[in-house]
Amino acid sequence: MDIMDIIVGIMTDYGLVMSFAVVGVVMWVSYGLSKLTKGRIHGSAIAIVLGLVLAFIGGIATGGSKGLSDVALFSGLGVMGGSMLRDFAIISTAFGARLEEIKKSGLPGILSLLIGVVLAFILGVVLAFAFGYTDVASMTTIGAGAVTFIVGPVTGAAVGATSDVVAISIAIGVIKSIVVMIITPVLAKPLRLNNPKAAMIYGGLMGTTSGTAAGLAATDARLVPYGAMTATFYTGLGCLLCPSVLYLAMTTLL
């Protein structure tokens, strides 16, 4: 009888429960580290960075594509952090959000969505060109990847991009969401990201629901519902515009 086998067996069989335990420990360590910085770095920001580090380690160790959850012992993280519970929790944050605040950002919110998608696309296209991708399908797909990591492959399939280009477009989208998670709390003060309207504009400009959700959580959790509301429309708008209007614009220009 091997005690370790029994313990590991229990933790693997009760994956979701194991993930509650793991995330709890990560939060506890993070808020402890936050106290060491005298609260200058928010505990949730540290927790998110720790999560990314764990994902990196998991990915390197297993060669899989789902971070730490590819390790059997931690597979429950995939359930806890999967899209079903994540969206359920995001929606619940709207409880107590104020409708007047949302109305205030009607026009700038819609504008930020349009500018956000088109600007990210243009930046992606320019950088793709700078790195030697000169055909329309590749430039469009990489531009779409700069929108989000969902829009990239959707567009790539529609315009017939090669699989290595699709992989790059996904990588850009993932890096984008990671950068949003880390940089948002750092730049929140100079950019006056301290009110519901700014959060809605931010969600519209950044998109990437995962990045926006985590970045705002690390800044001020009360801003999350406002930013998440616009961010969820961003990917849809990107899937709508990139393979159609923006692709046509590219073929006309080149």
Add this chain to the structure above:
Amino acid sequence: MVVYGLTLLAGCMFLGMFCGDVLGVVTGVDSNVGGVGFAMLALILISSKLTKEGKLSEKAQSGITFWSAMYIPVVVAMTACQDVASAIVGGGALAIISGIVVVVIPLLLVPVLQKLGKPSDPLPPIEQG
């Protein structure tokens, strides 16, 4: 009952996802368009109406607030499942540079767009908890 809060939340989620799927089909996007956003709007509208009429008990509310309190831990679990390794190792310089540029430049527009429309007041400071 606490579960009534979860039922309301579930109902709003299905309503929102339905709207998002229908909008996706109508626009030919072939994916859910803003389902979470619609669900959030539904929750705001329905819960504020029920609260005003006193039909949402404190226990039912706690069923919803539990999930909003679990939000950050869920996000941490989500970040631990991202494909960070292959994005950094496999994406190369183009992915890393692009990923940074497409965040920093749009971020600079946040204060610019904020000047449009009615101003919104900063949230009052809170103690970190």
